[in-house]
Amino acid sequence: MSPTEQLLTSVQMARFVAQGFLRLDGVVPQELNDDAIAALSREGIPEVPYGTPLAGAFAEDTFIHRLLALPAVAGALESLVGPHPTVDHHAVHVREPHEGNAQALHADAIIDVRPDAFDVQLMYYPHEVTPDMGGTLSVPGSHLRRVNETDIGRVQNLRGQTRLTCPAGTVVLVHHGIWHGGRRNDTERRRYMYKLRFNPTVPQVRLWDTSDLHDPAVTEELSTAFPWYEQATARLEIHNRVLLWRALTGDDTFDIGYWVTRVRNRPALRSHA
């Protein structure tokens, strides 16, 4: 591990697989937050073509380059997407003062059922987000319930949803499938969020600090239920998490409650009859 890297642990990775996000509260120094707000409100962000290698995509003096170099951010990204990701796209999301409406609940992609890969979206909030500022609403544990864009837009509220409030300098890394939407900003102040999507270019296998791989807390994290699941659908989510955990660890024997082993049993394929 490079001395500047703070790789995630297996327990943190399992939490990401179960919840679909990782929150890094207040990890960005205030000076960088100030520079980011100045850039976002004045010149905006540079154009980056789809698929540009991250290394070299952003000049060293940009807030984006400096943000991605922070050890907590760099370590988490390396753990999730590995070295040398490419930039899918990036954007500035603004909730205007007294905007009067909220964004519909959505996922940022068409239905994307890749079983062995996922993109990560970095969401950066350079200033404090208070409850009335239109923080991003998201639904923990929704990322493996694949939906097409705003097909879930008619859903107004789900038990267990979270509406982000956070200190300045917070970064949230989300799985591309997470259900989310910007809420209504009822304040006098513009609410900024900078979002950057990464595509991995290496297999996402054991990229984190695996020294705690067999900690029982890993299975506990992967078994987490969320209030919007009914009992039977929780099983489906756990099944899907096991598939992702198998892909991430390369361990095809991992299971919880026999869910994947049972449906992978194909007697005809091993019959000698």
Ligand SMILES: O=C(O)CCC(=O)C(=O)O
């Ligand atoms: O502004 C927000 O809080 C979320 C916006 C967003 O993520 C989106 O438009 O996809």
